[in-house]
Amino acid sequence: MEQILKATQLSKYFYQKKALNKVDINIEKGNIYGILGPNGGGKSTFLKIAAGLLKPSQGEITIDNEKPGVYTKSIVSYLPENNYLYRWMKIKDALNFFKDLYNDFDFEKARESIKFMELEEGEKVTSLSKGMMGRLKLTLALSRKAKLYLLDEPLNGIDPISREKIITSILDSYSEKASILICSHLIYYIEKLLDYVFFLSEGRIILSGNAEELRNKRGMSIDKLFQEVF
Amino acid sequence: MMTLLKYEIYRRWRWLVLRYVALIIIGIILLNRVASPAYQNEFIGESIGKFIFASLVIFIIVIVEGINMLKEDLFEECGYLTFTIPKKGRTVLASKLVLLFLQLSFWTMISIGFGSILFSKLPYHEIVQIETQINFYLFPTVLFILTAFFNFVLMVHFSLTLTKTLLVNKRYSSLLSTGIFFFLIYFIEKVYYGPFLNQLNHVSIEIGSRSNINLLSGGYTAVFLNIILTAIFFTATAYLLENKINI
Numbered sequence: 173m174e175q176i177l178k179a180t181q182l183s184k185y186f187y188q189k190k191a192l193n194k195v196d197i198n199i200e201k202g203n204i205y206g207i208l209g210p211n212g213g214g215k216s217t218f219l220k221i222a223a224g225l226l227k228p229s230q231g232e233i234t235i236d237n238e239k240p241g242v243y244t245k246s247i248v249s250y251l252p253e254n255n256y257l258y259r260w261m262k263i264k265d266a267l268n269f270f271k272d273l274y275n276d277f278d279f280e281k282a283r284e285s286i287k288f289m290e291l292e293e294g295e296k297v298t299s300l301s302k303g304m305m306g307r308l309k310l311t312l313a314l315s316r317k318a319k320l321y322l323l324d325e326p327l328n329g330i331d332p333i334s335r336e337k338i339i340t341s342i343l344d345s346y347s348e349k350a351s352i353l354i355c356s357h358l359i360y361y362i363e364k365l366l367d368y369v370f371f372l373s374e375g376r377i378i379l380s381g382n383a384e385e386l387r388n389k390r391g392m393s394i395d396k397l398f399q400e401v402f
Numbered sequence: 403m404m405t406l407l408k409y410e411i412y413r414r415w416r417w418l419v420l421r422y423v424a425l426i427i428i429g430i431i432l433l434n435r436v437a438s439p440a441y442q443n444e445f446i447g448e449s450i451g452k453f454i455f456a457s458l459v460i461f462i463i464v465i466v467e468g469i470n471m472l473k474e475d476l477f478e479e480c481g482y483l484t485f486t487i488p489k490k491g492r493t494v495l496a497s498k499l500v501l502l503f504l505q506l507s508f509w510t511m512i513s514i515g516f517g518s519i520l521f522s523k524l525p526y527h528e529i530v531q532i533e534t535q536i537n538f539y540l541f542p543t544v545l546f547i548l549t550a551f552f553n554f555v556l557m558v559h560f561s562l563t564l565t566k567t568l569l570v571n572k573r574y575s576s577l578l579s580t581g582i583f584f585f586l587i588y589f590i591e592k593v594y595y596g597p598f599l600n601q602l603n604h605v606s607i608e609i610g611s612r613s614n615i616n617l618l619s620g621g622y623t624a625v626f627l628n629i630i631l632t633a634i635f636f637t638a639t640a641y642l643l644e645n646k647i648n649i
Binding site: 186220223224225226227241242243245246248250252254255256257258259260265269272273274 | 405406408409412413414479480481482483485486487488489490570644645646647648649
């Protein structure tokens with residue numbers, strides 16, 4: 173399988189705190205990966221480095237054989253945990269912004285997804301509830317034809333109805349040409365999506381492997397395994 | 403860059419329109435008052451003063467906004483969007499500076515337009531008296547002020563960006579960026595402009611001139627020095643934005 177992301181001995185320090193400590197992760201095309209771990213374990217830090225928002229302190233990360241930069245930003249679709257859209261935007265402005273700035277943005281798919289997510293294009297982003305904002309962010313991220321999707325806690329604080337819609341959207345976006353990397357501590361809801369998992373705690377990978385193999389080997393679900401490990 | 407510029411304008415167009423319309427309305431009101439036959443000559447100066455004050459307020463707003471344009475992206479959550487779009491650091495920075503230049507152009511046109519009309523309402527002998535007091539070359543002075551303005555904004559941008567390279571959290575960022583900014587001012591004054599001013603002083607003494615020497619006395623050479631500094635700060639800030647910042 174062709175690799176899309178390769179992290180070698182990747183470390184990130186914030187002063188004395190090691191957010192990531194010599195992490196090795198390889199992501200191949202056509203799979204859905206989960207980076208699972210408790211809050212503060214280094215999951216978001218890893219995604220931010222891959223998205224080009226943080227610089228590694230040590231080690232190396234490449235995406236499609238390039239270090240994070242303008243090229244990798246054009247092939248990586250990043251969904252951050254926070255509300256990153258400009259406050260002045262309406263939903264339709266956000267769609268137009270993505271259409272204008274990402275060549276791979278599928279505007280029609282996004283509009284259909286907005287309807288599926290039961291959002292109104294005329295609504296201001298500041299007036300959206302957390303669930304609606306989560307659905308909008310996911311629509312924007314998954315409407316790109318990216319090679320790698322980085323989804324940071326896509327289900328955090330999301331109501332059950334929105335959660336189902338989000339999981340359906342992620343499944344619909346699956347393609348053999350792309351990879352999806354999901355960071356979450358809500359394992360129960362995303363377990364069925366994952367092909368491979370990495371358990372990350374205190375900046376280190378403490379367990380990794382094929383999700384199905386881990387389930388068979390340990391005789392329990394990934395969610396139960398997560399609870400046992402942490 | 404034009405796409406980013408479009409969104410920079412779109413993002414704040416209401417405020418842009420509001421501030422220039424406000425300045426134009428103030429100018430029209432003052433012109434109307436001055437044009438009234440009942441209006442006495444001594445109040446023309448007062449109207450000019452009021453217009454200069456209003457114009458300065460708008461100018462300060464333009465500067466603050468010019469600084470905040472990048473500060474918001476560096477320190478607020480919207481930076482996650484700005485710095486994940488596939489654009490080079492210089493493109494992001496240039497889009498903000500072009501908007502700043504456009505704003506400055508509008509402000510200059512409105513200020514000079516109304517200012518010169520108000521000025522022309524003064525009695526002829528007062529105009530002549532003021533004109534004789536102006537003893538600087540207009541074009542190099544305007545160029546110097548323009549380049550110094552961009553130097554100032556870019557120095558602030560550089561200080562903020564360097565801060566975001568060194569610190570991730572916001573707690574001490576204001577303190578650090580202010581410290582970097584004042585250090586830059588001190589350093590540039592001593593190392594960059596200092597030798598040039600010494601040279602000017604030396605020449606001034608040689609030719610027996612007793613006039614006060616400052617950077618404006620440097621004419622086009624001072625403008626050239628400013629342009630070099632602008633280029634340095636633009637390049638350094640763009641490099642940090644693209645390669646070093648931690649959002």
